[in-house]
Amino acid sequence: MNQTQKILTGAEIIWESLVQEGVEVVFGYPGGTILPTYDALNQYRDKVHHVLVRHEQGATHMADGYARSSGKVGVAIGTSGPGATNMITGMATAILDSSPIVCITGQVPSNVIGSDAFQEVDITGAAIPVTKHSYLVTDIKDLASTIREAFFVARTGRPGPVLVDIPKDIQNESTEFVYSTDPINLPGYHLPKETNESHLQEFADMVNAAEKPVILAGHGVLLSRACKEVMDIAEKASIPIATTLLGIGGVPESHPLVLGMMGMHGESWVNHAIQDADLLIACGMRFDDRVTGTLKTYSPNSKKIHIDIDASEINKNVLVDLAVHADLGTVLRKVYPRIELSKKVDWLQTINSWHKDSQSRDIINVKSERLIGAQVIREIWKGTNGKALIVSDVGQHQMLEAQYYQHDEPRTLLTSGGLGTMGFSLPAAIGASFHEKDREIWVIVGDGSIQMMLMELATAMQENANINIAIINNGYLGMVRQWQELFYDARYAETPISSPDYVKLAEAYSISAYRVNTLENIIPTMKKAQNEKGPSLIEFIVEEHGMVFPMVPAGVGLHEMIQRPYPENGQTNTQEETVS
Amino acid sequence: MKQTLITLVEDKPGVLNRVASLFRRRNFNIESLSVGKSETPGVSRMTIVANEPDSHKRGNLYFNLLKLVNVIAVKDVSSLPCISRETILVKMTIGPEQLNDLNDVIKKFGARIVDMGSESTIVEAMDEESVINKMIEAFQPFEITEIMRTGKIAMRKGKTHNISSNNINAQLDDLSWTPDHITAYQN
Numbered sequence: 001m002n003q004t005q006k007i008l009t010g011a012e013i014i015w016e017s018l019v020q021e022g023v024e025v026v027f028g029y030p031g032g033t034i035l036p037t038y039d040a041l042n043q044y045r046d047k048v049h050h051v052l053v054r055h056e057q058g059a060t061h062m063a064d065g066y067a068r069s070s071g072k073v074g075v076a077i078g079t080s081g082p083g084a085t086n087m088i089t090g091m092a093t094a095i096l097d098s099s100p101i102v103c104i105t106g107q108v109p110s111n112v113i114g115s116d117a118f119q120e121v122d123i124t125g126a127a128i129p130v131t132k133h134s135y136l137v138t139d140i141k142d143l144a145s146t147i148r149e150a151f152f153v154a155r156t157g158r159p160g161p162v163l164v165d166i167p168k169d170i171q172n173e174s175t176e177f178v179y180s181t182d183p184i185n186l187p188g189y190h191l192p193k194e195t196n197e198s199h200l201q202e203f204a205d206m207v208n209a210a211e212k213p214v215i216l217a218g219h220g221v222l223l224s225r226a227c228k229e230v231m232d233i234a235e236k237a238s239i240p241i242a243t244t245l246l247g248i249g250g251v252p253e254s255h256p257l258v259l260g261m262m263g264m265h266g267e268s269w270v271n272h273a274i275q276d277a278d279l280l281i282a283c284g285m286r287f288d289d290r291v292t293g294t295l296k297t298y299s300p301n302s303k304k305i306h307i308d309i310d311a312s313e314i315n316k317n318v319l320v321d322l323a324v325h326a327d328l329g330t331v332l333r334k335v336y337p338r339i340e341l342s343k344k345v346d347w348l349q350t351i352n353s354w355h356k357d358s359q360s361r362d363i364i365n366v367k368s369e370r371l372i373g374a375q376v377i378r379e380i381w382k383g384t385n386g387k388a389l390i391v392s393d394v395g396q397h398q399m400l401e402a403q404y405y406q407h408d409e410p411r412t413l414l415t416s417g418g419l420g421t422m423g424f425s426l427p428a429a430i431g432a433s434f435h436e437k438d439r440e441i442w443v444i445v446g447d448g449s450i451q452m453m454l455m456e457l458a459t460a461m462q463e464n465a466n467i468n469i470a471i472i473n474n475g476y477l478g479m480v481r482q483w484q485e486l487f488y489d490a491r492y493a494e495t496p497i498s499s500p501d502y503v504k505l506a507e508a509y510s511i512s513a514y515r516v517n518t519l520e521n522i523i524p525t526m527k528k529a530q531n532e533k534g535p536s537l538i539e540f541i542v543e544e545h546g547m548v549f550p551m552v553p554a555g556v557g558l559h560e561m562i563q564r565p566y567p568e569n570g571q572t573n574t575q576e577e578t579v580s
Numbered sequence: 581m582k583q584t585l586i587t588l589v590e591d592k593p594g595v596l597n598r599v600a601s602l603f604r605r606r607n608f609n610i611e612s613l614s615v616g617k618s619e620t621p622g623v624s625r626m627t628i629v630a631n632e633p634d635s636h637k638r639g640n641l642y643f644n645l646l647k648l649v650n651v652i653a654v655k656d657v658s659s660l661p662c663i664s665r666e667t668i669l670v671k672m673t674i675g676p677e678q679l680n681d682l683n684d685v686i687k688k689f690g691a692r693i694v695d696m697g698s699e700s701t702i703v704e705a706m707d708e709e710s711v712i713n714k715m716i717e718a719f720q721p722f723e724i725t726e727i728m729r730t731g732k733i734a735m736r737k738g739k740t741h742n743i744s745s746n747n748i749n750a751q752l753d754d755l756s757w758t759p760d761h762i763t764a765y766q767n
């Protein structure tokens with residue numbers, strides 16, 4: 001029990017509870033029903049930094065970016081009605097990517113709830129499908145314990161967003177503040193316990209018997225902090241690893257056993273390895289349709305082990321032979337001693353031979369008058385020594401980032417994978433900048449996506465957020481244009497998109513900005529941006545009709561990908577590039 | 581075959597909404613849902629009847645229900661020995677000459693007349709769903725003007741399985757199933 005017994009208002013209890021949860025920064029926007037809480041903020045300035053955002057969606061993405069980079073719970077605050085509904089996209093983004101955030105919203109006073117009062121929206125109800133859980137606080141006595149529960153639910157098990165809706169009168173009332181340290185009483189909240197012994201042995205037996213195994217590493221590897229455990233097993237039994245988009249960084253991409261990203265835009269050798277495997281070991285991933293292609297022909301000859309902390313993900317899309325409902329790291333640690341040393345020379349050589357063909361097709365080898373998106377990403381990789389925290393948005397640039405920026409450290413790529421929320425990157429990077437104070441941060445964003453959350457440039461300026469914004473401007477909603485080119489006879493309906501003069505725009509925000517048209521200018525311009533403290537922006541003007549290949553079109557198998565064409569004017573470059 | 585799930589939930593506002601919302605969102609077909617207070621204060625017991633032909637979706641439904649924070653326990657009792665009941669009220673317009681016929685039907689099905697006036701007669705019955713359905717058939721000769729059904733409630737025969745929060749892990753076997761297990765369990 002907490003010793004301090006003090007009478008506080010609901011508003012003060014909110015801040016006090018956040019402090020107890022170790023919250024140092026919150027992202028929010030005031031309004032009528034959350035006014036008491038903002039008034040009380042003044043007493044907590046020394047403990048909590050409040051970031052005034054420009055749109056509540058931005059607040060949720062900032063909280064999300066902060067959570068993904070730090071592993072801690074991110075906090076977003078907004079007012080009732082439109083403030084709350086603006087947070088829905090952010091909560092949906094967070095739930096599909098298992099990101100722990102707590103959203104606190106003001107609500108109209110208890111006595112008018114249900115009367116369509118000014119700015120009343122049933123956000124507790126509206127949030128049900130986009131949160132792990134949502135609460136409406138109806139009694140000030142429950143306020144502290146509800147916030148405590150919200151943080152617990154957000155960060156434990158499979159992390160996710162939780163909403164706490166607090167009527168204005170409850171913020172104004174007073175009660176004794178006690179922040180309990182007792183175990184949380186949630187009889188319906190099930191976390192997996194011990195994995196049974198026979199499953200561990202079966203797991204090990206399947207691995208030891210496999211000749212062509214592949215590990216599928218998802219976001220769960222990062223969330224469970226099981227990066228080392230995955231690598232240990234991979235190295236002991238020579239198992240190649242394919243990652244999902246959100247799994248990138250969970251295992252070092254420069255490691256010879258790490259094949260790269262799987263799925264719709266995965267490299268051909270990665271997808272071929274999965275299709276050809278005799279054992280898939282799915283670690284904290286959920287067989288999303290973007291990674292499996294059609295299920296009818298998905299990895300037809302493999303046995304499958306699925307380890308996930310969320311039982312409802314197992315056997316959802318792909319039927320597995322061994323289901324392990326558990327925390328990934330814990331299970332892998334227990335299985336490790338039972339795994340036999342093995343080399344798997346043939347299997348690794350087979351995969352390597354597929355590798356070579358792809359390298360000769362690599363778009364990096366194309367000689368082009370115009371800049372190519374892939375080249376920009378590769379230069380950014382070089383110019384950051386592969387060590388930056390990258391926050392990518394949604395579209396072709398996102399896939400090119402995944403293909404051409406090699407991530408060797410955990411939590412160095414933040415991106416909206418499950419929901420594919422355009423506009424995510426800028427606010428998420430601002431959020432992450434409050435955790436990653438020493439790491440270089442780069443936003444990689446398309447000309448379409450940046451315009452979805454442009455208003456947050458003001459927040460970047462106001463907070464002097466140390467982020468570099470790389471706009472990959474191809475004049476199109478490129479990924480949609482790509483689909484139109486491939487599947488709609490190149491009828492570009494509403495995909496050409498105009499942009500403001502980003503350099504002038506940035507100047508209006510006192511953000512230093514540059515424009516780059518040529519390959520040679522990329523690194524020197526990056527240097528200028530890197531020397532800048534606070535935000536900076538570079539617009540890269542790239543080839544308009546660039547494509548992202550390989551691509552597995554919707555409805556076909558992973559092995560039926562459209563490959564990159566061999567470059568006509570390219571020279572074959574089979575030398576691995578490295579960063580200095 | 582339909583599935584019958586007995587579900588224990590925390591008796592908190594909005595729980596029904598969360599369960600119903602889950603069915604809609606996950607595209608599971610719900611036939612009926614009935615809920616009421618249980619023997620434990622703060623805990624309600626629900627009987628959910630679902631109609632999901634795909635056995636894997638049924639497994640998925642089970643674990644999605646269990647994932648709801650307010651859902652304490654779920655048991656698929658479809659293939660277990662159970663007492664299952666449904667209550668029905670039927671309002672009919674009965675002419676004096678039909679009274680004997682009505683009484684025959686009522687006797688046959690163990691139903692009761694609970695209200696009788698010049699405008700209508702209300703009959704009450706409680707039985708298994710299939711019997712109730714047959715009874716409605718038998719009422720067809722009369723002029724039925726209203727039917728009100730509660731939906732099914734079910735209770736397992738035999739001892740009471742402990743459902744206290746500490747015992748949730750007793751269900752761990754259900755959580756680490758294999759495809760065989762799931763078919764055996766859900767069917």
Ligand SMILES: Cc1ncc(C[n+]2csc(CCOP(=O)(O)OP(=O)(O)O)c2C)c(N)n1
Nearest residue numbers: 395396397420422446447448449477478479
């Ligand atoms: C909020 C939202 N609206 C629409 C989409 C559909 N969408 C996916 S990618 C894309 C184009 C992105 O364009 P841009 O940011 O310029 O990136 P590019 O593909 O050109 O690199 C669109 C419109 C989306 N993912 N999110």
Ligand SMILES: [Mg+2]
Nearest residue numbers: 446447476478
């Ligand atoms: Mg674009």
